[in-house]
Amino acid sequence: xxxxxxxxxxxxxxxxxxxxxxxxxxxxxxxxxxxxxxxxxxxxxxxxxxxxxxxxxxxxxxxxxxxxxxxxxxxxxxxxxxxxxxxxxxxxxxxxxxxxxxxxxxxxxxxxxxxxxxxxxxxxxxxxxxxxxxxxxxxxxxxxxxxxxxxxxxxxxxxxxxxxxxxxxxxxxxxxxxxxxxxxxxxxxxxxxxxxxxxxxxxxxxxxxxxxxxxxxxxxxxxxxxxxxxxxxxxxxxxxxxxxxxxxxxxxxxxxxxxxxxxxxxxxxxxxxxxxxxxxxxxxxxxxxxxxxxxxxxxxxxxxxxxxxxxxxxxxxxxxxxxxxxxxxxxxxxxxxxxxxxxxxxxxxxxxxxxxxxxx
Amino acid sequence: xxxxxxxxxxxxxxxxxxxxxxxxxxxxxxxxxxxxxxxxxxxxxxxxxxxxxxxxxxxxxxxxxxxxxxxxxxxxxxxxxxxxxxxxxxxxxxxxxxxxxxxxxxxxxxxxxxxxxxxxxxxxxxxxxxxxxxxxxxxxxxxxxxxxxxxxxxxxxxxxxxxxxxxxxxxxxxxxxxxxxxxxxxxxxxxxxxxxxxxxxxxxxxxxxxxxxxxxxxxxxxxxxxxxxxxxxxxxxxxxxxxxxxxxxxxxxxxxxxxxxxxxxxxxxxxxxxxxxxxxxxxxxxxxxxxxxxxxxxxxxxxxxxxxxxxxxxxxxxxxxxxxxxxxxxxxxxxxxxxxxxxxxxxxxxxxxxxxxxxx
DNA sequence: TCTGGAATTGTAACCGGTTACATTATTCCC
DNA sequence: GGGAATAATGTAACCGGTTACAATTCCAGA
Numbered sequence: 001x002x003x004x005x006x007x008x009x010x011x012x013x014x015x016x017x018x019x020x021x022x023x024x025x026x027x028x029x030x031x032x033x034x035x036x037x038x039x040x041x042x043x044x045x046x047x048x049x050x051x052x053x054x055x056x057x058x059x060x061x062x063x064x065x066x067x068x069x070x071x072x073x074x075x076x077x078x079x080x081x082x083x084x085x086x087x088x089x090x091x092x093x094x095x096x097x098x099x100x101x102x103x104x105x106x107x108x109x110x111x112x113x114x115x116x117x118x119x120x121x122x123x124x125x126x127x128x129x130x131x132x133x134x135x136x137x138x139x140x141x142x143x144x145x146x147x148x149x150x151x152x153x154x155x156x157x158x159x160x161x162x163x164x165x166x167x168x169x170x171x172x173x174x175x176x177x178x179x180x181x182x183x184x185x186x187x188x189x190x191x192x193x194x195x196x197x198x199x200x201x202x203x204x205x206x207x208x209x210x211x212x213x214x215x216x217x218x219x220x221x222x223x224x225x226x227x228x229x230x231x232x233x234x235x236x237x238x239x240x241x242x243x244x245x246x247x248x249x250x251x252x253x254x255x256x257x258x259x260x261x262x263x264x265x266x267x268x269x270x271x272x273x274x275x276x277x278x279x280x281x282x283x284x285x286x287x288x289x290x291x292x293x294x295x296x297x298x299x300x301x302x303x304x305x306x307x308x309x310x311x312x313x314x315x316x317x318x319x320x321x322x323x324x325x326x327x328x329x330x331x332x333x334x335x336x337x338x339x340x341x342x343x344x345x346x347x348x349x350x351x352x353x354x355x356x357x358x359x360x
Numbered sequence: 361x362x363x364x365x366x367x368x369x370x371x372x373x374x375x376x377x378x379x380x381x382x383x384x385x386x387x388x389x390x391x392x393x394x395x396x397x398x399x400x401x402x403x404x405x406x407x408x409x410x411x412x413x414x415x416x417x418x419x420x421x422x423x424x425x426x427x428x429x430x431x432x433x434x435x436x437x438x439x440x441x442x443x444x445x446x447x448x449x450x451x452x453x454x455x456x457x458x459x460x461x462x463x464x465x466x467x468x469x470x471x472x473x474x475x476x477x478x479x480x481x482x483x484x485x486x487x488x489x490x491x492x493x494x495x496x497x498x499x500x501x502x503x504x505x506x507x508x509x510x511x512x513x514x515x516x517x518x519x520x521x522x523x524x525x526x527x528x529x530x531x532x533x534x535x536x537x538x539x540x541x542x543x544x545x546x547x548x549x550x551x552x553x554x555x556x557x558x559x560x561x562x563x564x565x566x567x568x569x570x571x572x573x574x575x576x577x578x579x580x581x582x583x584x585x586x587x588x589x590x591x592x593x594x595x596x597x598x599x600x601x602x603x604x605x606x607x608x609x610x611x612x613x614x615x616x617x618x619x620x621x622x623x624x625x626x627x628x629x630x631x632x633x634x635x636x637x638x639x640x641x642x643x644x645x646x647x648x649x650x651x652x653x654x655x656x657x658x659x660x661x662x663x664x665x666x667x668x669x670x671x672x673x674x675x676x677x678x679x680x681x682x683x684x685x686x687x688x689x690x691x692x693x694x695x696x697x698x699x700x701x702x703x704x705x706x707x708x709x710x711x712x713x714x715x716x717x718x719x720x
Numbered sequence: 721t722c723t724g725g726a727a728t729t730g731t732a733a734c735c736g737g738t739t740a741c742a743t744t745a746t747t748c749c750c
Numbered sequence: 751g752g753g754a755a756t757a758a759t760g761t762a763a764c765c766g767g768t769t770a771c772a773a774t775t776c777c778a779g780a
Contacts, residue, residue: 028736039760044738054758074498075439076736080765084435086478086499094467095666100460104481107454111480111492116499118446118478120471121464132471138434139446139476248666280670306455306608307667310640388766399730404768414728436766440735721780728775734768746757 027070035068036061047072078140086116087333088136090129091147091169094121096277097305098322099147102169105326106145113334115142122149124213129155137162143333145169151216165336167329171216172346179336181329181347183320185217188351189224191318192300195353196270197232199298199360206238208262210254210273210282212246221274221302245273251281258282259289269297270359276301276308276317283313283358298359304352314356321349387430395428396421407432438500446476447693448496450489451507451529454481456637457665458682459507462529465686466505473694475502482509484573484606489515497522503693505529511576525696527689531576532706539696541689541707543680545577548711549584551678552660555713556630557592559658559720566598568622570614570633570642572606581634581662605633611641618642619649629657630719636661636668636677643673643718658719664712674716681709 029047033040038061045053046061053061064070078084087110091099103119110117118141120132126149133155136144143165148155151173159166160177168180196207209225211218222241229239240262245254251273258264264271273279279301286293293299293313301308304319328347335341389407393400398421405413406421413421424430438444447470451459463479470477478501480492486509493515496504503525508515511533519526520537528540556567569585571578582601589599600622605614611633618624624631633639639661646653653659653673661668664679688707695701 030736040737041739041761042759045759048738052758057758071494071498073439073500073736075435075444075500076765077738078765079433079435079439079767080736080738082765093464095457095460095464097455097457097460100455100457103479104453104455107479107481108483111488111495114495116478116495117480118476119463119467120477121467123468128471134431135471135474135476138431140433140435284670307670310644310667310671312670312672390766400767401731401769402729405729408768412728417728433766436735437768438735439737440766440768442735723780724778726776726778728773730773731771733770735766738764740763741761743760744758746755748753748755750752 027068029070029072032061032064032068032070035064082140084116084140084142085114086118086139086141087143087145087330087337088118088120088132088139088141089145090120090122090132090136092122092124092149094119097307098276098303098320101306101322102326102329105323106330109327109330109334115334124149126150126153126155129153130158133158137164142337143167145329145333147171149213149215165333165342167333167336169325169329172220172348176344179332179343179345179347181325181332181349182217183325183349183351185220185351186224186227188302188318188320189221189226190228191224191351191353192221192272192302193225193228193232195300195316195359196272196298197228206240206262206264206268207270207272208258208264209239209241210245210251210271210278211241211243212250212275212278213244218274225272245278246275248277248281248284251278251283252285253281255282255285255289259291264291264297270300271297272300272302274302276303276305276315279315279317280308280311283311283315287312294357294359300359304354309354309356313358315354316356316359317354319352319354324349387428389430389432392421392424392428392430395424442500444476444500444502445474446478446499446501447503447505447690447697448478448480448492448499448501449505450480450482450492450496452482452484452509454479457667458636458663458680461666461682462686462689465683466690469687469690469694475694484509486510486513486515489513490518493518497524502697503527505689505693507531509573509575525693525702527693527696529685529689532580532708536704539692539703539705539707541685541692541709542577543685543709543711545580545711546584546587548662548678548680549581549586550588551584551711551713552581552632552662553585553588553592555660555676555719556632556658557588566600566622566624566628567630567632568618568624569599569601570605570611570631570638571601571603572610572635572638573604578634585632605638606635608637608641608644611638611643612645613641615642615645615649619651624651624657630660631657632660632662634662636663636665636675639675639677640668640671643671643675647672654717654719660719664714669714669716673718676716676719677714679712679714681711684709 029040029043033043043061046058089106094100094103107117122129129149145167147169148171166178168178170182172180172182245251273282279299283293283299286297291297301315301317304317308315308317389400389403393403403421406418449466454460454463467477482489489509505527507529508531526538528538530542532540532542605611633642639659643653643659646657651657661675661677664677668675668677
């Protein structure tokens with residue numbers, strides 16, 4: 001063990017012992033300044049890459065920083081600079097592959113730019129959504145990406161009044177306060193209807209739509225769906241709607257009801273389910289009742305999650321570019337944060353019909 | 361509109377104008393103190409629920425806090441109190457349902473306790489893992505839950521030296537520094553081997569194992585697998601291993617190789633794939649080549665993700681209780697944080713064979 | 721009315737950075 | 751060598767809270 005070199009230094013009238021050998025625990029900027037024999041302002045400048053530090057000084061301080069393993073405290077930095085390099089993301093559920101793909105994309109882009117992502121999920125409960133939002137705002141995130149449960153809510157009211165950049169994900173509003181990134185659900189619904197109306201058998205007599213939580217995206221899908229059906233009046237079918245069918249299990253359990261109420265085993269039927277996860281449940285239920293897909297019933301889903309091509313009968317579905325939604329949301333929030341750019345932009349990503357076995 | 365009441369106050373020799381009518385923008389604790397005519401220490405005590413504040417004072421301050429919509433700045437609070445109510449989570453990938461289920465469980469539990477969760481994914485790249493870790497430590501998280509890529513790494517070295525609570529997820533080490541939550545992969549591998557050896561056809565002549573990135577969990581699974589196979593010497597099969605098969609596409613693309621190298625269309629074969637996602641790819645590849653499952657080839661996966669029961673031929677697989685892993689990791693980190701409990705505990709969750717059509 | 725201790729509140733230091741402004745050092749030119 | 755301009759660094763206030771300790775207020779009991 002070599003001896004440590006000890007020096008005497010004055011600071012604010014006190015005499016300090018400074019030892020070249022580093023503290024084992026947390027060092028702060030004062031320790032570095034002490035070791036380097038400069039003021040903490042200079043160290044701070046080096047840390048910030050401020051060009052008005054003499055090159056030799058910079059090198060010396062940098063050396064000490066590297067050797068000591070000093071890591072600046074970001075809380076202090078954030079408090080003082082009013083910038084946290086943190087973005088908060090709130091979604092309804094994070095296990096749904098639709099969302100987890102978006103989240104993953106956002107995370108990758110943010111991390112590349114050295115931003116931090118905190119995630120909360122509302123699980124479709126408004127109080128949780130609101131609590132998550134408040135928590136993030138108190139934590140002074142630089143920006144928020146929120147997939148709101150509803151457009152009329154305390155959450156939206158608070159967001160509207162807030163001064164930080166906000167992106168609404170998977171939602172659309174005319175309100176000038178919010179940038180929005182969503183897919184064109186109206187078009188998606190149309191695509192589904194168009195497919196149903198143009199594909200044989202032309203004589204199919206009933207169309208059953210299955211949707212979930214009352215949510216803007218689902219309303220839009222159904223609007224687009226009806227719009228096409230109305231326009232296509234000549235072939236107008238009997239349309240029946242089941243709502244609040246939210247999970248795989250819900251879909252599975254819906255089937256007996258369908259069978260008794262709609263006698264879909266005896267007539268040609270098209271099922272449009274506005275969520276692939278639920279569609280898989282419905283499919284499973286139908287197969288268990290020996291209903292042939294697409295022989296007896298055509299089945300059309302929505303989302304094109306990774307697994308919809310791999311299920312028992314691969315799903316014909318409407319694709320949303322979830323990865324792209326995540327990418328745009330992340331790029332957009334970064335742009336707003338870094339360039340203090342308050343321009344509101346609305347993104348509507350096109351959807352696409354993916355033909356698979358369940359309704360070829 | 362009523363008039364605002366204006367009062368004169370002295371503070372530090374200066375005369376302040378205090379108006380009862382709240383600032384539109386951000387208020388801080390001093391503003392509240394000014395409005396209430398007390399010092400900020402008292403406001404801080406009210407905020408902290410400190411009992412030694414006179415009841416009438418508390419009510420009055422609380423009223424002002426409520427009316428003004430004041431939200432304390434958590435950065436400042438954290439800096440001063442050295443507690444952030446934030447937990448960092450690092451996993452390899454967040455789109456894999458195995459991980460997203462864990463993440464979701466952790467998030468729910470943390471949020472219930474008003475903790476914040478920040479997520480980073482390493483995407484199997486060590487440098488990204490390390491960067492994410494450093495970032496989180498600089499952000500002074502109260503605890504870390506990490507699913508490490510490898511046990512010998514800078515990441516682990518830094519974690520070992522760190523003083524905050526750490527949970528290793530999906531990994532195991534004897535090291536006394538770390539609490540671990542993982543499933544019993546050795547047992548899982550055994551279960552798979554046992555299933556293969558006990559199920560007809562007893563005469564099957566080859567076993568093909570397909571694994572991914574070199575990762576402790578996979579090594580353990582294969583160890584358990586071999587352990588059973590060795591012990592079960594009488595029925596010993598020819599075992600072949602393919603490594604570094606990581607994704608659905610990798611699995612799909614592996615099939616032509618399997619077919620030419622192993623002639624699995626002419627002999628009885630068991631395929632053990634240590635990841636359900638990959639197993640689905642392999643399955644798809646086999647089906648495209650008209651190999652019957654389980655007729656020609658038995659297929660056994662690993663993880664029991666939500667979708668493994670829903671694919672073309674539902675997968676026989678080894679279940680890991682991912683939700684439980686998340687739950688335990690979250691509860692454990694909270695316990696360590698809140699009770700300053702540095703007791704290291706190792707959790708090994710049992711696995712379970714799930715029989716489905718791919719190898720009944 | 722006085723006194724001591726409990727209850728309440730205020731004061732000021734501190735957490736660890738950033739930065740406007742002041743101060744000192746250096747360089748350049750006549 | 752002197753003085754101005756410029757470069758480098760230091761000083762101190764500030765970000766918005768928490769908290770140890772000091773000061774004040776209150777009230778019962780003597």
